[in-house]
Structures are given as structure tokens and as C-alpha cells.
Amino acid sequence: MVSTYEVRPIATVVGGHTRVLDDYQGGVRSIIRLHDEYPLETLQGIEEFSHLTVTWRFHLARPEDVQLHARSPRGNTRWPATGTFVHRNHRRPNQLAISYPRLLDVDGRDLLVTDLDAVDGTPVIDLAPYFEQMGPRGTVRQPAWPGEMLDPAYWRDATERP
Template sequence: MAEEFTVVPVAHVIGGRTEPTDDYWGGTRSIIRITPDFPADSTEGLAEFSHLEIVFRFHLTDPTDLHPAARRPRDNPAWPPVGIFGHRNMRRLNWLGVSRCRLLKVDGLDLHVEDLDAVAGTPVIDIKPWFTEMGPRGETHQPTWPTEMLADYYSRADEQDVVSGEK
């Protein structure tokens, strides 16, 4: 049975990139500005953490661009078709994304972060400190295509010309 619920943003992304792209998110700095509905001490203790886990909404996604059936990641014929739950992209029923980023500084309700792969204006649904103990348990594994596909994901944008050999 279908179930619906309402989600209210707790923050928005300020600054950083304005256009979503597939790669070169490394070094991207932005601010997660928590809504003033929260008390100033809602960020108390957060500065002790190195990383945050951010749940956000892909607000720029075209709602008609949903692909639940299996398809090749980035339309690359060298990679196998995988279903919607085998992807981490924006083409999802609820348009939710999860990102782990470095916390640089807490300034009141402004969280200065790096390597957040969400663009300016993105509604943030939740903010969680990264606990090492909440990471994967046991041995991890994955197919080879994500490693190939994400080789430049966190490369710096200013290194793009160096990577491609062009200037």
C-alpha cells in the first residue's frame, strides 16, 4: 500500500556549485544554513566531528526523468544494466540524496562544509554527524563499474584540465 508523508527541510545549501554534474566535486565548499526555527544550541557539540552525513532533496530533477527499470550507469555500454536501487543518482521516486562531507567549521546555524555534492539552494532534510561505528560492518564489496565511474568524482574541478591533458 502506498504511504505518503510530509518532509520539511531543516536547512538549505548556500554557495558552492550551482549546476549538478557527474564529477569533480572535490574541494567544493558550501554552507549548510539551518533554518532559524532551530535554537542556536542545536549545533552544540557538532564541531567535534570531522564529517557529516547529509540527507537532501534533488530539487532540480525533472520529475518526468524517472528511470526505475534497469539501465546502464551514465549510459556507458561497457557497464552492466542495473535497476534504480543499484544507482545513487538523482533519478529516484522521492528525489532523495545522501552525501558525506567534511565539516570545516560551525558558525551558529551555519555549517561550513567541503565535498558536499549538492548544489546551492538544495533543501536539506536531515543532518547527522558521522560516527565511525555506524559505517559498514564486515567486509565490503562492489562490482568494478562504480570504481571506474567514480574515479574523478572527488577530483578537484581545477584539476580537470590536468586530468584530461588539456589547458
């Protein structure tokens, strides 16, 4: 049985990246601005953490962007065709992403972060502090292609973009 549910954003990304780009995501500062309907005390203590877990929506994507088939990452046939749930992009059915930006400062409802790979205006569905103990347990295993695709360009400083 398929059920649906409504999700409302709790915050919005302000500033930072102004367009969708594959690489050079590093070093860009942006603000996660908590919506007014949430009391300030919902952020109490968050400044004690170095990183956040941010769930956000690819709001510039369209429903027709979803691709429910195997394909090579970034269309590069050097990498194997892999299924929709093996990619981390907007072509997913719910068009959601999770990022782990560094928290630099808290000013009221504004969380100043860096290394958030979302663009200005992105709706934030949820956020939480990153707990090391909730990260992967055991040895992390992955094929070679994600490293080839993302290293070193993905988190390269945005000011170095050619």
C-alpha cells in the first residue's frame, strides 16, 4: 500500500550558491534561516556542534527530471550504469538530499554554515546536529567511481572555479 504525506519546510537557505553546479561546492557560506513559526528555543544548544545534518529538497528540479532506470553517473560511460537509488542527485523520486555542512555561527534564527551544496532559496525539510556516533559504523566500503567523480573537484573551493 502506497501512502503519501505532506512535508513542510522548516527553514530556507539564504545566499550561498546561486545556481546548480556539479563541482566547486567548497568554501561557500550560506545561511539556513529557521521559519518564524518555530520558537528560537528549538535551536537551543545547536551552537555546541561543528556540523549539521540537513535534509533539503531539490526545489529547482521538475517531476519529469526523475529517472527510474540505471544510468552512468553524470552520463560518463567510464563509470558503470547504476540504479536511481545509487545516485545522489535530483533524479530521485522525492527529489530530496542530505548534506553535512559545517556550522560556523548562530544568530537568532540564522545558522551560518559553509559547505552546504544547496542553492539560495532551497527549502530545508529538516535539520539536526551531526552526532559522530550516528555516522557509519564499521569500515565504509564503496566502488572506485564515486571517488573518481567527486575527488578532488566536488568540494574544491568555489573561488577556484575556472
